[in-house]
Amino acid sequence: MTTTTTEHMPRATGRRSGRKGGFARSRNADRLTRAIVIVVTVLALVYILLPVYWMVKSSFQTNADIRALPPHWYPHEFTIQAYLDMTYVIPIWRYILNSIYVAAAAAILSTLIGCSAAYVLARFRFPGMTLCLVAILATQLIPPITRAFPLYSAIQSAGLLNSYTGIIIAYAGFSLPFCVMLLRGYFMNNCPPDLEEAALVDGCSYFSAFWRIILPISLPGLAAVTIFTFLNAWNDFLWASLLLNQGDMKTVQVGIGDFSGEGGNVRYISMFMAACVTATIPALIMFLFVQRWLVSGLTAGSVK
Amino acid sequence: MAHISLRQVTKKYGRFVAVPDLSLEVAEGEFLILVGPSGCGKSTLLRMLAGLESVTHGEIAIGGEVVNDQMPRQRDIAMVFQSYALYPHMTVAQNMGFSLKLDRCSKAEIEERVAAAAEILALTPLLDRKPAQLSGGQRQRVAMGRAIVRDPKVFLFDEPLSNLDAKLRVQMRAEIKSLHYRLKTTIVYVTHDQVEAMTMADRIVVMNAGNIEQVGTPLELYDRPMNRFVAEFLGSPSMNMLPGEITGAAGALSLRLADGSSIALPGRDLGLAPGDRVTMGVRPEHMTIGDTGGMGLDIVVDVTEPTGSDTLLIGRAADCAITCELDGRPDVRMGETARVTIDPAHLHFFDEDSGRRIGAAG
Numbered sequence: 112m113t114t115t116t117t118e119h120m121p122r123a124t125g126r127r128s129g130r131k132g133g134f135a136r137s138r139n140a141d142r143l144t145r146a147i148v149i150v151v152t153v154l155a156l157v158y159i160l161l162p163v164y165w166m167v168k169s170s171f172q173t174n175a176d177i178r179a180l181p182p183h184w185y186p187h188e189f190t191i192q193a194y195l196d197m198t199y200v201i202p203i204w205r206y207i208l209n210s211i212y213v214a215a216a217a218a219i220l221s222t223l224i225g226c227s228a229a230y231v232l233a234r235f236r237f238p239g240m241t242l243c244l245v246a247i248l249a250t251q252l253i254p255p256i257t258r259a260f261p262l263y264s265a266i267q268s269a270g271l272l273n274s275y276t277g278i279i280i281a282y283a284g285f286s287l288p289f290c291v292m293l294l295r296g297y298f299m300n301n302c303p304p305d306l307e308e309a310a311l312v313d314g315c316s317y318f319s320a321f322w323r324i325i326l327p328i329s330l331p332g333l334a335a336v337t338i339f340t341f342l343n344a345w346n347d348f349l350w351a352s353l354l355l356n357q358g359d360m361k362t363v364q365v366g367i368g369d370f371s372g373e374g375g376n377v378r379y380i381s382m383f384m385a386a387c388v389t390a391t392i393p394a395l396i397m398f399l400f401v402q403r404w405l406v407s408g409l410t411a412g413s414v415k
Numbered sequence: 416m417a418h419i420s421l422r423q424v425t426k427k428y429g430r431f432v433a434v435p436d437l438s439l440e441v442a443e444g445e446f447l448i449l450v451g452p453s454g455c456g457k458s459t460l461l462r463m464l465a466g467l468e469s470v471t472h473g474e475i476a477i478g479g480e481v482v483n484d485q486m487p488r489q490r491d492i493a494m495v496f497q498s499y500a501l502y503p504h505m506t507v508a509q510n511m512g513f514s515l516k517l518d519r520c521s522k523a524e525i526e527e528r529v530a531a532a533a534e535i536l537a538l539t540p541l542l543d544r545k546p547a548q549l550s551g552g553q554r555q556r557v558a559m560g561r562a563i564v565r566d567p568k569v570f571l572f573d574e575p576l577s578n579l580d581a582k583l584r585v586q587m588r589a590e591i592k593s594l595h596y597r598l599k600t601t602i603v604y605v606t607h608d609q610v611e612a613m614t615m616a617d618r619i620v621v622m623n624a625g626n627i628e629q630v631g632t633p634l635e636l637y638d639r640p641m642n643r644f645v646a647e648f649l650g651s652p653s654m655n656m657l658p659g660e661i662t663g664a665a666g667a668l669s670l671r672l673a674d675g676s677s678i679a680l681p682g683r684d685l686g687l688a689p690g691d692r693v694t695m696g697v698r699p700e701h702m703t704i705g706d707t708g709g710m711g712l713d714i715v716v717d718v719t720e721p722t723g724s725d726t727l728l729i730g731r732a733a734d735c736a737i738t739c740e741l742d743g744r745p746d747v748r749m750g751e752t753a754r755v756t757i758d759p760a761h762l763h764f765f766d767e768d769s770g771r772r773i774g775a776a777g
Contacts, residue, residue: 309494309502310513312465312488312493313517314514314518328502
């Protein structure tokens with residue numbers, strides 16, 4: 112019945128009257144829209160992935176193949192020699208272990224402190240609470256570079272310069288405002304207060320209700336802030352080069368950066384690219400591992 | 416099983432007084448229901464009993480021990496929440512055994528007590544399921560199971576049936592009542608549903624704006640409401656109210672209504688005098704259709720609602736909304752004027768200013 116009515120709908124009543132809008136238009140318009148969407152998506156993807164492809168491709172080429180003009184879009188001489196030899200010129204595994212240690216410790220510290228602070232801000236009313244929230248938000252408005260000297264000075268005064276502890280504390284501090292705000296929203300929207308009250312009646316203390324009931328049901332939110340802090344710390348170059356730039360203690364970003372600065376990216380370009388590829392793998396594995404939790408954690412607080 | 420005493424309990428939120436100076440005694444093993452409209456303070460009172468809200472002034476004692484400063488876990492109470500508040504990451508068995516685990520009971524004891532509670536509530540086949548895999552009624556039963564597995568001194572129920580459909584609510588009402596009969600534990604139950612209150616309670620406390628309006632057995636409150644609020648709140652459909660002035664002489668009094676018409680009142684002593692401004696209350700079931708020569712009223716019928724067993728006739732008389740609950744299926748049409756007779760043995764009179772019940776009427 113509906114089809115018949117549509118077919119007999121007078122078309123001369125004006126363009127707007129027959130238009131249903133969105134994707135429910137004519138079949139040709141629908142195809143055109145889809146084609147445009149696909150083309151734009153592919154172009155965006157190429158734009159984003161081209162440098163990654165270039166890095167991966169170069170890591171499987173010889174230096175001569177990489178330097179060929181015009182450039183080769185794929186390896187003419189495919190080789191894994193750069194992966195086998197890179198450890199002779201750059202202690203990449205040591206740097207990766209340093210990065211994993213620093214990023215994981217910062218992520219755990221930030222999540223532990225962040226979830227405790229977020230829980231208090233989500234559940235309890237106390238004098239100065241609004242001020243706390245405003246102050247936490249305000250930290251996000253300060254450009255990171257303006258904090259460089261004060262933070263360097265503070266870490267130096269504490270005797271933590273060129274120590275893992277110093278950089279871990281710094282990374283956790285940078286991520287905390289985001290962690291607190293995200294988890295506060297998560298607790299408020301996804302963890303009904305009735306659950307804690309039921310736990311209190313069942314015999315829990317406030318801490319035990321938080322630990323046994325609220326944290327287990329907040330795993331998506333916790334995963335989101337953990338991976339956020341981990342990736343922030345993993346990708347950081349600025350703070351690591353300021354606070355931790357001594358010999359074997361370097362993180363992978365600083366290590367590769369220093370290797371590049373010493374001319375490694377020119378003389379050993381394929382090994383440099385192989386080191387870059389290797390440095391992305393741990394973060395990629397972690398991201399893929401918690402991706403589902405991360406997505407649900409980031410969206411859970413936005414819509415109830 | 417424990418006796419509960421609330422002595423001059425006050426709860427303030429800043430300047431707002433939610434519960435002002437309330438005193439109440441709940442006997443051992445009693446099923447007491449707090450009923451009242453939304454915002455009347457009944458849930459606040461229950462939460463103070465549970466230890467989830469602090470007490471601003473006054474004392475709460477459970478089993479003779481003042482518990483004002485005790486955490487919920489120290490009070491030996493169990494509570495069923497309106498939302499059920501089941502732990503979503505635990506199975507039914509883990510939910511029910513959680514409090515026992517916190518009490519460091521042995522694994523064997525936890526299993527035994529959970530199994531016994533599950534047997535009572537027909538939850539045995541569901542013990543391994545998570546709350547998300549249960550229906551509303553099953554979740555409600557798990558919430559009750561979590562409470563009864565502990566054998567506490569007092570059960571607190573906070574509108575536990577309000578999320579269920581009508582049929583399940585009737586079924587669960589009977590189950591809770593039978594559970595109380597078996598366990599004999601003191602129960603304080605909060606609801607805004609007066610049918611729940613009437614059908615389940617040993618005693619009802621009707622609350623309004625933080626104050627207790629009346630305490631008594633369901634039938635006491637229904638038959639002798641002490642004020643207009645209680646009279647209108649209890650009963651469904653609620654009591655018809657006809658404001659007017661008493662005229663005539665002692666022994667032959669009448670109630671003159673707003674439209675100038677009069678209703679002759681029975682000759683017995685009603686505690687009324689000519690000139691009194693009162694509101695006469697009549698329950699819908701105490702009105703019958705037809706003119707039998709007694710007290711009567713002409714009603715313009717707006718709507719008739721046949722329920723099968725009886726018929727609700729909704730209309731107007733003297734600018735007042737009137738509902739009559741009539742037996743069977745009387746032949747009355749919308750828009751007609753019908754004569755109804757009022758049973759003179761069931762009249763209620765309330766002072767027009769204070770709303771308080773007058774004399775020995777009824």
